[in-house]
Amino acid sequence: MATYQLDITKEHCPMTFVKTKVELSKLSGGDILEVNLLKGEPLDNVPRSAAEQGHEVLKISQVEEDVYQVIIKKK
Amino acid sequence: MIMNEQQIERYSRHIILSNVGVEGQEKILDGKVLIIGAGGLGSPAALYLAAAGVGTIGIIDGDVVDRTNLQRQVIHFTPDIGKPKVISAKEKIELMNPDVKVNAYQDLVVASNISEYISEYDFIIDGTDNFPTKFLINDACVLNGKAFSHGGIIRFSGQTLTYTPGNTCYRCVFHEPPPKGSVPSCSQAGVLGAIAGMLGTIQAAEALKYLTGTGELLTNRLYYFDTLKNNYRTIDVKRSDDCPVCGKHPTISELQDIEMPACDLKQL
Numbered sequence: 001m002a003t004y005q006l007d008i009t010k011e012h013c014p015m016t017f018v019k020t021k022v023e024l025s026k027l028s029g030g031d032i033l034e035v036n037l038l039k040g041e042p043l044d045n046v047p048r049s050a051a052e053q054g055h056e057v058l059k060i061s062q063v064e065e066d067v068y069q070v071i072i073k074k075k
Numbered sequence: 076m077i078m079n080e081q082q083i084e085r086y087s088r089h090i091i092l093s094n095v096g097v098e099g100q101e102k103i104l105d106g107k108v109l110i111i112g113a114g115g116l117g118s119p120a121a122l123y124l125a126a127a128g129v130g131t132i133g134i135i136d137g138d139v140v141d142r143t144n145l146q147r148q149v150i151h152f153t154p155d156i157g158k159p160k161v162i163s164a165k166e167k168i169e170l171m172n173p174d175v176k177v178n179a180y181q182d183l184v185v186a187s188n189i190s191e192y193i194s195e196y197d198f199i200i201d202g203t204d205n206f207p208t209k210f211l212i213n214d215a216c217v218l219n220g221k222a223f224s225h226g227g228i229i230r231f232s233g234q235t236l237t238y239t240p241g242n243t244c245y246r247c248v249f250h251e252p253p254p255k256g257s258v259p260s261c262s263q264a265g266v267l268g269a270i271a272g273m274l275g276t277i278q279a280a281e282a283l284k285y286l287t288g289t290g291e292l293l294t295n296r297l298y299y300f301d302t303l304k305n306n307y308r309t310i311d312v313k314r315s316d317d318c319p320v321c322g323k324h325p326t327i328s329e330l331q332d333i334e335m336p337a338c339d340l341k342q343l
Contacts, residue, residue: 014087014088014091015083015084015087017091018083018084018087018090018091019083021090021091021096021097022078022083022090022097025096025097025098049091052093053093054093
């Protein structure tokens, strides 16, 4: 199981989740994707959308004042 | 095929869909759809398939654009009058989406050429408005194992059925063309332009679902709608053992042209 990183702090909806999905599509099942994103809309939507599409959200943590990290395990 | 950044943006609404995603969009970009007739049904079908990024779109039509087409054939514009429809359609698609390769065939499908035309495509859209050609498309697709979408419109109503090998074909339901003159053509009966848009767009959606393997197709079901009374329904249609082309003892094993008056050759 490999771990990958993605920074979508410069993206806006819906490209935040689009970029996450594109990155997840390159991974194998069980791989981990650590996504850095802004609080607010991206933090509200990206983990929810990932979970809706069957991936597992393992952890959400604050890394800077406005930046959070969401750890997603690919289904 | 790996998408570039512009493609990821362009197709973002498809990529978000859980049933399409990156993999589905890549299938669309690799997909090949043939549209027979660049008229009322073919116009919206071509526009939506082009917008969706279908990698190769073939369009067959022998006609040129005339003023009476413009009320519903939305891929053609007023300055296109006199231009071959396939050229007019190709120009619009290329402006809309450079990802799409358009093969424009200024021709009519007949028994002797249809198998070769359809052989290069994954899915066929019937956008014709005459019964002989509809039956020819059905028979060619059945005999060559190709999936296609049947579509027909008149006045305020439309019907569509999707064929995939092994399922109910158009001839299972409507054995043979009706006698000449018994059913009015669109040019005689009229058609609300928006109906062409509704039906052609359903056909485009079926093509995209087929390419991506998403959901249930309109196989073994005929979708019929009448917008005058706002009735929309699907009717279960079974394979017929007596079908002349896909039944137990088929009588059609090779394609034949059915005679038709020249005035019926015009596309919708």
